Amino acid sequence: MADLALNIALTVDVIIFRLREGELQTLLIKRGLAPYKGRWAIPGGFVRPDESVDAAARRELFEETGLKEVYLEQLYTFGEPKRDPRGRVVTVAYFVLAAIAQAAPQAGDDAAEAQWRPITDLPPLAFDHASILAYALKRLRYKLEYTAVGFELLPEEFTLTELQTAYEIILGETLDKRNFRRRLLEADPPIIEETGKYRTGQVGPRAQLYRYRDDAVAEVRARRLFP
Amino acid sequence: MADLALNIALTVDVIIFRLREGELQTLLIKRGLAPYKGRWAIPGGFVRPDESVDAAARRELFEETGLKEVYLEQLYTFGEPKRDPRGRVVTVAYFVLAAIAQAAPQAGDDAAEAQWRPITDLPPLAFDHASILAYALKRLRYKLEYTAVGFELLPEEFTLTELQTAYEIILGETLDKRNFRRRLLEADPPIIEETGKYRTGQVGPRAQLYRYRDDAVAEVRARRLFP
DNA sequence: ACAAAAGTGTTGAGAGTACACCCATGC
DNA sequence: GCATGGGTGTACTCTCAACACTTTTGT
Numbered sequence: 002m003a004d005l006a007l008n009i010a011l012t013v014d015v016i017i018f019r020l021r022e023g024e025l026q027t028l029l030i031k032r033g034l035a036p037y038k039g040r041w042a043i044p045g046g047f048v049r050p051d052e053s054v055d056a057a058a059r060r061e062l063f064e065e066t067g068l069k070e071v072y073l074e075q076l077y078t079f080g081e082p083k084r085d086p087r088g089r090v091v092t093v094a095y096f097v098l099a100a101i102a103q104a105a106p107q108a109g110d111d112a113a114e115a116q117w118r119p120i121t122d123l124p125p126l127a128f129d130h131a132s133i134l135a136y137a138l139k140r141l142r143y144k145l146e147y148t149a150v151g152f153e154l155l156p157e158e159f160t161l162t163e164l165q166t167a168y169e170i171i172l173g174e175t176l177d178k179r180n181f182r183r184r185l186l187e188a189d190p191p192i193i194e195e196t197g198k199y200r201t202g203q204v205g206p207r208a209q210l211y212r213y214r215d216d217a218v219a220e221v222r223a224r225r226l227f228p
Numbered sequence: 229m230a231d232l233a234l235n236i237a238l239t240v241d242v243i244i245f246r247l248r249e250g251e252l253q254t255l256l257i258k259r260g261l262a263p264y265k266g267r268w269a270i271p272g273g274f275v276r277p278d279e280s281v282d283a284a285a286r287r288e289l290f291e292e293t294g295l296k297e298v299y300l301e302q303l304y305t306f307g308e309p310k311r312d313p314r315g316r317v318v319t320v321a322y323f324v325l326a327a328i329a330q331a332a333p334q335a336g337d338d339a340a341e342a343q344w345r346p347i348t349d350l351p352p353l354a355f356d357h358a359s360i361l362a363y364a365l366k367r368l369r370y371k372l373e374y375t376a377v378g379f380e381l382l383p384e385e386f387t388l389t390e391l392q393t394a395y396e397i398i399l400g401e402t403l404d405k406r407n408f409r410r411r412l413l414e415a416d417p418p419i420i421e422e423t424g425k426y427r428t429g430q431v432g433p434r435a436q437l438y439r440y441r442d443d444a445v446a447e448v449r450a451r452r453l454f455p
Numbered sequence: 456a457c458a459a460a461a462g463t464g465t466t467g468a469g470a471g472t473a474c475a476c477c478c479a480t481g482c
Numbered sequence: 483g484c485a486t487g488g489g490t491g492t493a494c495t496c497t498c499a500a501c502a503c504t505t506t507t508g509t
Contacts, residue, residue: 009237048318050235050316075304078302160488209488433461436461
């Protein structure tokens with residue numbers, strides 16, 4: 002058995018999304034070593050023999066960003082033989098949603114250099130990372146439409162306008178304010194609840210703050226193909 | 229890099245579903261070697277250094293069943309350190325839908341013994357295969373509700389009653405005949421088309437045969453969480 | 456003749472979508 | 483006082499879901 006495994010290395014790659022400055026951003030690191038030295042890449046690293054693959058993803062995330070309590074989901078395993086010029090490397094990709102409040106301003110010191118980039122303006126990436134990132138983005142948009150993962154990108158307390166804006170940024174389309182609010186406030190079972198607090202300071206009336214309910218059912222029943 | 233990889237082996241496990249005898253069945257093989265010697269398991273094997281992970285899954289499928297042209301989809305990667313008592317083995321699980329016509333009556337000669345089992349009556353399984361199978365079944369049901377993968381389990385030409393029965397078996401609920409047919413026949417863009425042929429021989433009127441359109445959009449737009 | 460399966464429409468309820476104005480507050 | 487943003491209701495359309503009978507054919 003051991004000799005069959007000898008030539009395959011296992012890594013994790015962690016695509017980290019956050020909302021900032023009105024755009025959806027992802028963290029990239031500049032590679033300090035060959036191959037692709039100096040190219041931007043998705044943060045990641047080797048899975049250690051004694052840790053689960055999920056744990057490896059969380060460890061890499063923490064090392065790169067200091068983030069711990071986040072939404073993390075396994076995305077896909079990429080296993081083409083030639084995807085890494087060094088040899089046979091199979092990677093398990095994950096994606097992470099970092100809330101605005103958590104999102105570390107700077108990356109950790111593991112990487113030579115790190116940068117948050119808007120997903121609309123990405124540099125050339127190392128390995129097959131461009132297609133991995135494209136896949137992650139597709140999945141994020143998809144999930145956002147029929148589950149409540151969007152809340153993971155917001156601080157614990159948020160106004161309805163902030164929530165709507167987050168959805169609009171990610172989906173790339175505008176939504177109707179009244180319909181949006183009605184759907185959210187009249188959902189049964191409820192999805193969000195009032196905190197009783199208000200956001201003030203901005204121009205205009207104060208805005209009610211809400212929080213996501215822990216017991217919320219985070220999924221809409223999909224429209225079925227057949228009745 | 230090599231030493232980090234040394235102790236991790238990579239396998240594929242392939243959950244194969246088919247419809248037969250009015251039930252949803254999956255193929256299990258009896259293990260000839262320790263560990264779990266004599267226990268039933270999901271078919272699978274090691275990924276070779278020169279093949280992609282997808283290719284390994286297709287190769288294992290072919291070796292176990294002789295099947296080639298099937299619907300194959302990557303399911304999830306299971307990477308707990310202790311899931312295999314021999315050492316560190318990470319497995320990439322796939323699921324396959326075998327059409328009625330294709331489904332090999334017997335498994336290949338790679339395994340000591342193989343058996344199609346209804347998913348409602350499974351024996352104890354080796355490793356963490358019970359939970360992998362449960363996950364595969366959940367995903368199959370889920371996909372079936374909002375995509376057209378169900379056609380992959382049927383022969384190329386089928387009657388609407390056969391299609392409806394297939395859905396009822398997998399979902400475990402009965403569907404309304406008129407609503408089912410209307411949705412399917414009036415879908416725009418169309419999903420199926422008439423072959424012009426009929427199924428005869430059974431008691432009752434002859435039944436129109438249909439085929440799945442290659443250009444069909446296999447997905448319903450999910451009901452969105454927000455308008 | 457009888458049992459089994461194929462095929463075919465209508466209606467009522469609920470969800471989805473489009474749309475515009477007033478008021479509070481900071482500057 | 484004016485620009486910005488918060489908050490609110492209604493009417494129309496469309497999709498969904500429930501429901502029963504007639505006809506054909508094999509035995």
